[in-house]
Amino acid sequence: MSRAWKAIGLSLLVGCLWLPTAAMADLRLASWNIQNLGWNTGKDYGALARIAAHFDFVAIQEAMNAEGVYRLRDTLTESTGEPWEVLYSDAMGRSSYREKYAFLWRENAVEYTGGALTYIDDADRFAREPFSAAFRSRGTGQEFLAANVHITYGQRVADRVAEVEALRRYWDWLADVQPEHARLRILFGDFNLQPHHDGWATLREVAKPLITEGATTLSTHDRRYANLYDNLWVPRQHDLPLGEAGILPFPVVLTEATGGYWDHEKARDRVSDHAPVYVLFEGNTLHAPEGAEWAEPASPACIDLNQASIRSLTALPHIGEARAQAIHAGRPWSAVHELDQIRGIGGGRLADIQETGQACVQP
Incomplete structure (x- = not known):
């Protein structure tokens, strides 16, 4: 499946970045595994900022250190002319390979309201315990509880299934510790498991994925995508003003924004091997340069x-x-x-x- 997003009149172009304005509708939220953010691997922070600036709030997986998170924040602040802020977890992991979770947001659009928590995983089900915090829209006052997780890839599919099944207990725990946000939960993450997999059965009883078609991992073949591993989950009964959800094909976006062709080899090497997934609060849309079309990544139908x-x-x-x-x-x-x-x-x-x-x- 493919769809096109067209530019509309209320866009603001700042340094070739399409950004939301205060007059627009409410928030744009995204989840993005930014592969090895912070490692000295030739990461293009300007390109990262071009993509992150399409959103007001980004839940980041695979932040390897605080320096990478702050560098992305500072690059966004400089390139957009607006202040951005970050919140990140301790390093998570059972081995010497450890990652941080991070939340990155546009300060004039989003307010952190507190309650940052790392899950107390007594049963040691997660290789990287989920991290959560509460936020509010400065424009409408809409609150949401953001939870962030990176499910282990492991040696076998069974390793991933075990962690995904444990998400039901975590989901219920979030409601117990912050009952005022029970109907405002959003689980952002790289789950390393397709949303149709049977391993989701228990969580599906109380929550649902916002993206069920397409793919998010960049194939080594140009303009082809592989697995739908990245997603956002919300309660089946919620009070969130949800609008469009989708996948941002960032190599195409960067090609249009910079005038230089970004093939998948370059995109994987200098940005990430995952595309961001997003949800927009009601009334919002994403914007492409006038006349341009962004083909949504497709995957085989179920x-x-x-x-x-x-x-x-x-x-x-x-x-x-x-x-x-x-x-x-x-x-x-x-x-x-x-x-x-x-x-x-x-x-x-x-x-x-x-x-x-x-x-x-x-x-």
Whole structure:
């Protein structure tokens, strides 16, 4: 799927950055895994600022040190002519490889209201315990509780599933410690798991992902994206004024903004291997330069085990015509993990099918 965003009249161009103005509608919120932010790897902070400036608030994963976070803040302040502020966690991780979570926001649009908390993970379920804090829109007074997590990639899909399943307990904990924000929670993160995966079943009972189509990780093939790992989750019953949600294809944005072509090799090397995901509060939109179009990253559509044709089912890993016919004959299916009932689909093959995120059982 692709969609185009067109420029409209209330945009303000400052140093080739498209920025919100006070007269516009309320906040633009984003989540972005900025690969190894702070390491001396040739990161282009000017390019990072061009992308971050599309938003008022960014939850950042993979901040390796405070210096990188502050350098991005200072670059944004200088390039936009507006003050930005940051809040970050302690370094998280079980090994010598440790990361910080960070929140970055435009001060004239967002106010930090307190309550910064690192999750007390007594059961040691998370390699990097989630971090949260409360904020308010300066324009409308709308409050929201931002939680930030980077799920471990691990050695196996099962490693990720274990942490994703633990998110339900964390989600409930957030409501317990800040009940006034229970209906205002937003979970930002890089989850390393597709939103259709069965591992989300417990959290799905009380929350929902805002992005269910497209992909967020930059493929090594130019203008192609791989997995929908980055997302934002909100309560099924909430009081948030949510509008459009989507994925910002930053290599295209940088190409249009700078006049120089940003292929995926350059983008991965100098910016990140993840694209930002975002949600806009009602009445907002993102702006492209006049006449330009930003193609939204696309990924293969979900293959519904109960609706797909036999030919479509063979697009799944390890599924030939014989197994596709067995899936067809076994309908109805209630969950993807039930495919282990099919002869020849053991734990390893089932994990491969689930990892793609292509198989699903639509409600």
